[in-house]
Structure formats: C-alpha cells, structure tokens
Amino acid sequence: MPSTLLNPATKVFAVVAGLGIAIGLGFEIAVGESSGTVLLVAQGLVAAGVAVAVAALAGRDAAPAVPADAPPPSASASTPGVPAQGSMFPGLCAMGLGLGAVGAATGAVIMILALVVTGVGAAGWFGQSWREHPSWTPRVRERVRYRLLVPSALPFAMLALAASIAIGVSRILLTVPEKAAVGVALVLAVSLLVAFFVLASRPGLGRSALTALVVMAVLSVGGAGIAGATRGERRIEKVPGGPGTVRITARNIKFDLTEMTLARGEVVVFRNRDTGTFHNVAFYAQTPDGGQGRPLFNGQPIDRGQITYHPPPPPAGTYLFACDFHANMRGTLIVSG
Amino acid sequence: MTATTAATPALPSGAPSRPRNVATLAVLILALGGMMAFAALIAAYRALAHYQSLPPKGVKLDNYLGVMTTFTLVLSAPLVEWAWSAVRRDERRQAIAALGLTIGMGIAFVDLDWYLVSRLGFGVATPYGTVFYAMVILAGINAGVGILFLLGALLRVLGGQASGSEPEPVRVVGWYWEFVVVAWVLVALTLYPIVK
C-alpha cells in the first residue's frame, strides 16, 4: 500500500524543490552568474515551502478501504456541496486595477479614480462576505446599523459632503475671472439662503424631495467643479519675473537651460511641462573630475504645473543642477556672490 | 440495500464535510509565489552588484533607518501570531489588542518606508535607483494590502465572525502578514549593509 503520510502533490513539490536548489547550485558552479543562482534557489525554496504547506494543510490522501465482500458501488454516494454565490464586486475590483494601469500610464486623476473604484469594490466584497456569515441575523443588522454605521458613517458622510462642496465651489471661484468670482459667490450664498429658508418654512417637505434636492446640488456643484478643475486656475498671483527669480522649464525629459546663474537669495521657479512624469531641480556639489558630488538641495518633485523653490544659498562657485529622476537632465549652476 | 450499506462503514457516504484551511492553503501558495517577484528584484540587485560595487560611490545609506524599519516590522510578526493564538483560545479582547497593535506597527512601517523613500538623495534614474525604488515601493504596497487584510480580520473579530470555533480568517491574514515581514527582511538584507 502506498504511503499516505505525504500525498503525491507534496512529493511533486518536494522533488521540484530539490531539483531547483540543486540546479541553482550547479548553475552557480557552471555559469557563475549570481542573479540566475538567486532565482533558481529561490524557486527551489518556494517549492519547498509549498510542499510543506501542502503536506500540512491538504489533508490525507487515503482512499477508504473497500472490503473484498463490499457491495457494488453506489450511484449516489455523496453530494458535491453547494455552488458558489456570485458577487459583482470582484469584477469592480478588476476594473479598478485596470483603471490603475491606465492611471500609471497617464496621470494622477485616473489613478485616484482607480483607487476609489478598487476601494469601493474591496469594501463591497468584504461587506457581502460579512453579510453572508451565519451570524448576520436581522437583529444583529439593526444593532450594527444603529450603534456603528449611523454614528460613524454619518460624520464621514457629512465631512465628505462638506469637502466636496467646498472643493467644488473653490474650483469654480478659482476658474472664473476675478470679478465674476465675487458675483458667483454672492449668487451661491443667496441661493443657499433661499433654499434653506424654503426648507425651514416647509417642514412637510418629503424625504425623497430632500434627497433629490441634495443630489442635484451636489451634482451641479461637483460637475461645475470638475469642469473648473479641468480648465485650470486663472492666474491669481503674478509670478515674480523680475530680478531675484530664475525660471527653468522641463519639457520632453530636458531642461530648457544648460547653465543656470543664481544670485544669493534668488528663488527658482520650476515648471514641468511633461505632464505625468516627475521632475525636480536638485543642486549638487561638483567633484574634481566634474562628476556629481554630495547633494546640496533636492527640490520637491512635481509631475505637472509649477513650483517655486527657495534653495538655501550655497557659497559662490560652480555646481551642478540636475533632475533626480533623469540622468540626462543636468547642467551647470553658477552661484554668484 | 440499506443493510448492505450499513455493513460497510468504511465507504464514503453523504455530503462532504466542509473542507478546512482552504483559504489558508491558498494564501500560503500565492504568498510563496509572490516571493518570486521579490526574488526577481533581489536577483536584479545581485546582477548589478556583479558589475559594480553597491551601494554606488556617493550613496550612503542610513543604516539606522533600515534597521528601525526592519525592527518595526519584525516585531509585528509575533503580534499577529499572538492574535491568532488569542482567537483560538476565544480571548477576544487579547485578539483585538494584538490585531490593533499589528495594524499600528504596519502603519508605522509604511510611514517609515515612505519617509525612507522621501529622504533618498538619489532618484530612480540610475540602475541602482531603479532596483532600490522597485524593492522599497513594492514592499510598501505589499504592507498596505496587508494592513487592509488585518483591518478585515479585526472587524471579523469585533463582529464575532472569527472565534475559537472559526479562527481561519485570522490565520489567513496572519500568514499574509508573515509574507509581508519576510519579504521586507529579504529586501532590507539585500539593500542595507545591516549584517556588515
């Protein structure tokens, strides 16, 4: 009778483990290329781990003993268990990761959307499996709703509502011209006053009407806010362009300057036109052979837009400036007294 | 027919009992497979070290940060085992405390990981930088996913869905967290001259 101590799957993985480690060591001796050795030995060790897991958890693989005088086999000896219950949330999570792949190629907005979709999918997935647990009775559901969900979710919902309105309105006000912004703010304030006056004077207003009102308000503010955010802010502060400012732009993984002259106390206005790709401006000391020495200042990386750096003034001399992300983006920095 | 069936008790009959440890075995196999992704990055580092001395000239890694980050995560390993042991013994409060502490350690690790990345004086754009950032970022994402799983386990314990009679949710998450810890330790041993 074959041994039932280790099931065949364990033996297969154990053999793979032994072979992986042996071939890895042989590879090291014959080829001497350490990365290959690391991979082969790792594969052996992982297979060994799987073998142990399978031996411990897959259970015995013994067939029940059938006596010689046993009756013929039965056509319906057992049932196969219950089928799986479906869920739409795994699909939603997959869509979220797909959006993540798109976001990784394009930019932060889609990445945030991907995180939200994946988060909603994961939370829904967990919530569904939670509700399917036998302990989830109507009584427990009511208790959880009143003791946990309402007290914790309500403040979050209110915070999210307030934040989305504030952010939406601010996007609108930052997009429209300066004078129009005052008008928009006044119209919004008056509309709010009127709306709340109507609400307060008509206590009989139904729940669905209230919900519809809130949804419409959030959608219109949110929609206008997204449109404003897409269009971009108007120029609010006049970017200093006179003495005391050095302007440098990154475009197509290149700086527009190969030499930068900076006086003590001057600020650096850095503009990144490679939307979606991180760049920064960093200052390095120069080694005697002209190479990159110790860092003096590492500006905050941005993947779009503009940022103003206030670098601590190094002593007068010649240095290097570079982007920390791209080896080819570098130039000479001359600091004057 | 009934009589003959009764005479052969060794034969299988009836509905199959619900198999145990299904999710545990799955998470172990997938986590061990996941180790191969880290092995690929470690192999890339070894390949680089074959042609140049690492860390390269001009890069001085802060060993203190590497050691503290590793300590933080290694300390969380016994905590998650404590949670598992407490759940098995139906010590609900202990399990909640242990899981809460593990989550705290996990968040501390992600924070340290983030801090470590933000303090690096070199960018992605060198071969060394590419491998370094890949390893550290992947370990951070791995820990982030682990923290979400730990939160799920904590909710299960709070809601009475993980207990002495049903401890698997915590065991599954525990194994995943051990994978997070082992993966980081291997990354740290590769990147930081801790042993030296």
Added chain:
Amino acid sequence: MTVTETRPGGAGVLDSSAPAAQPGGVRGAPDAGPRSVGTADHKRLGLVLLGTSTLLLILGIVMGELLQAQLAAPDTNVVGSRYGELLSLHATATAVLFLGPFWLGLATYILPLQIGTARLALPRLHAFATWLYVVGGVVFLASYLAGTPSHGGITLSQPWAAVQGLSRADRAATSLWIGGLFLVGLASVLASGDLIVTMLKLRAPGMTLARVPLFSWASFATSSVVVLATPVFLGGLTLLYLDQRYGGTFFSPSNKAGVAVWQHTIWLFGRPEAFVLLLPGLGAAGDIVSTHFRRPLVDLTTARAALIAFAGLSFAVWAAGPGRASAAVVLPTSTWLTALTAGPVAVSVLLWLASGRGGPLAGAVLLLALGAGAAIIAPAARVRAGTAWSTGQLHVVLFGAPTLLALGAVHHWAPKLFGRRLSTALGVLQLLLVLGGFAVVGVAEYVLGYRHMPWHVDSYARHSLRALHGLAAAGGGMVLLGMLLFALSSLAAAWRRSDAPGDPYQGMTLEWATTSPPPPANFDALPEIRSAQPLADLRAAQAGPAGGAA
C-alpha cells in the same frame, strides 16, 4: 437492487440517453453574457475566459494575415511603417493572450467537474482573476490605439528601446502595454493558485490524487509552473515600468546587468510558459483517448509522471543559460536539457498510441513530428535561429500543436461546455483547415529559412521567394478560416437548445456523471469512487448482476 438512482427529470449517472439539464432543453451553454459579470460559477467564468481568448486569437491571426499581405511581393506596401507594431500585436495576442488563458478557461470549467465538486475553492478570487484578464486584455489592446508601444521589439526583447527617446504618446502606450501584461500575468497567477487549491482540497470523497484524471493533473502542473514562474516576470515588468516612466537606465545596453536581468525575467516566464502551453493539451489528449476508446490509458502513473516531468523540464530549458535561451525556444536541439523535453512528449504519445488514436491528436502529433524533424534537420542544413525557419518552428511546434489539441479538447467536452455536441463534419473541416494551414505555413517558412530569409522584416528583394510567401499567407488564411469556423460553431452550439445526453461517450470520469450542461451545483449526486474510472466501475456493477440474472 437500485444502484442507479436518479433524480426525477434529471440525468442519471449512467443514463447516457438523458436528454439535457431540464426537460425540453435549456439554452445550450451556461450564460457567458452580461449576467456573468456578477457570477462566481466556474462554468460561466470558464466560458468567459474561453470566449475572450478565442476573440483575441482571431484578432491576432488577422494581424498575422496583414503581415503576410505585406510580404506578398518584394515591392508591396500594405501596412507601411506599422509592420513592427502589427507583428508585436500578432505575437503577443496569439502567444500570451490566447493559449494560456484558453487552457485556463477550460481547466476552470472542467477541473471541478472531474474531481466532483460544486465549486472552485475561492470562487470570487477566480472571478476577480477572470475579469482582471479581460480588463488586462483591453488595456493591452488600448496601448496600440494610444500610440506605438512596440519600440522595444515584438515582445520587448530590447527593453532599452522601449524606454528612451519616445514621444509622449508612445511613452503612454508603452506604459499601457506593460500595465496590460502585468494585469494578465497577475490574473493567471491568482487563477492558477485557486485551481491548485481546488484540486488539493475539494475532491469528492474517494477521489484520491492518484485517481484524478489526466487533464486535471496537467492543469495542476501548469498552474504550479505559472505560480512559480510568472511572478518573476511581474518583478521584471515593475523594473521596466520604473525605467521607462522615470527615465531610468537600468535596461541601458551599457548596463550589462540589465541585459542579463531582462533575459532572466522574460525567459524565466517565457520559456516555461511557452512549453507549458502544450502541457494541458497532453493531459486533455490522455483523457480524450481513454474516453473514446473506453479503456484507461495503459499506464496512468507513467502518463502522470510524463506530465510532471515535462513541467519540470520547462524550467530546465531556462537553466541552459540566458544567452542560449532565446535560441532554445525555436531550436529545441540547441541544448541537451531542451532536447530532453521531447522525452515526456514521446512517452505521452506512445501511451496514446498504445491505448487508441484520434483525429486532433493525430494532427497534433503530426505537427510535433514535423517540428521535431525540422529541428533535427536544421543543424545539418546550417540553419540559424533568427531566420524564417524560426518563425516556422514557433508556428508549428509552440503554437500549432497546442492549438489543435485545444480545439480537440473543446470538441470533446462540448456537451458539457455548450450542452450540445459540435458538428462532426464541421469538426473534420476545422481539423483539415487548421492542421493543413499550420503545416503549409510551417513548410513554407522552413524553406524560406533554408533560403536565409530573415525573420521580422517587412520587405525582401528576391522575387524567387514570392511564391513561398504566398504559400505562407495561404496557410495563415486556412488557419484563420478554421478558427472562425470553430468560433461560429461553438457560438451556435451555445445559442441553441441543449440536446446532448449526460454521458454521450460512455465516459469513465466524473464529468460524464452529470447532465449536459451541468446544473448549478454540477451534480445532483456523486457516485461512489473506488478507482480512477468510477463510472466504469458503476457500469460493471450494473452489468454484473444483470448479466448474472440473464
């Protein structure tokens, strides 16, 4: 004596004439349409994988035909400067997005039936993986719409070129390309892990691992290879993404480490992956032979050992060394370790021949023999990898043979998949078209290779090669026609009402112990399992006393 109890209105275990899942018949296949979005039923998930991968294959073959049109004559210009892009799409859609996921889909459908369970071990994780594959495929295709993602060679064999000096659109396209492949890779790891656990934990009582049918064993071995090898590729893709996104130099030709690492990551994934595409086919073939000849393979243990040895040797191919791995894929005789893979295949084929024979199997064996013959002749004829000979070898051995086995497997399990048997006449036609097509393509490309026609070029000067290119295009057209016919006949079967009996072949394994298509729980009741052929045991038990009484 009532050993064949049946549910009222349902198909009995041995009731081979039972009409369908429900009286009057239902729509053929379990729905793979919009309602599948929320499903965790392995049957629907399997059909989603089968359908999506077949669509991608047809797209890949159409691209291949466009490429052949470009080579119709020395001065033809059909696709212009987009030749490299189309070649990349053709190679990846057929090799990475079709065969692997196709076998995964078939295993998702058939494995739970063969081991006697109602579900997968982690059905929602499997659903996640299924949709991740679909989404990954869409992202991958979208990369070709966003720009040109193939600067790094058809399968990113020159990653440096994919990283440096690209326009913004091409950089975004390359990122999408990497992202799409990452998702597909992740999906295959997750689904494979689930299949391993399903086989280890959810077998019916009495179904020991030694009694599990060959196709399930082959799926188990394939899944194990995927779980061990694919994450390495994911690690490599992460490095590549960081490099191309942030202007890195890891994969610069000046960094020798980068070249070695990319060879490892792409080949460690690519080699086992390319070889294991045949592995589920070997398992399926074993089951097909034993089912249709109504006797078990002469030596089941050896057959199983051959499958596992083949899976193990697929890694050994890589261990031949990174420098030689790229040649190993098209020139299996280039290293003795690579040549060893022929051993388990030969053992499997001998076992089939000893136990019976069959159409698609014979076709696959013919293709494998053609490839092996070409590989043996090649060194004598001084043919090098990197000519059209290599393309022929890829088409015949690594793609043709497994594709033919995949079609045979779908025809075999069609009653379970669609509730109907596929038309035999159309099946023969598909066999002739696909087998003939691959043979014609292969022979034309072998001869082109012997005449030193380089591969992956969009033009040539010698008019004497025109006829051979025309022949290759005709072969490709035959394969395309065969696959379209296959897709249409499968769709028609899925659409029409099911009429197949539960056990049309007098099968011996558990998938034939239920209706066609199976009900949601797969079985009303499972028979007692005392051997690897539980249905044969039942039949013998039925025949015994009845025969005695007669």
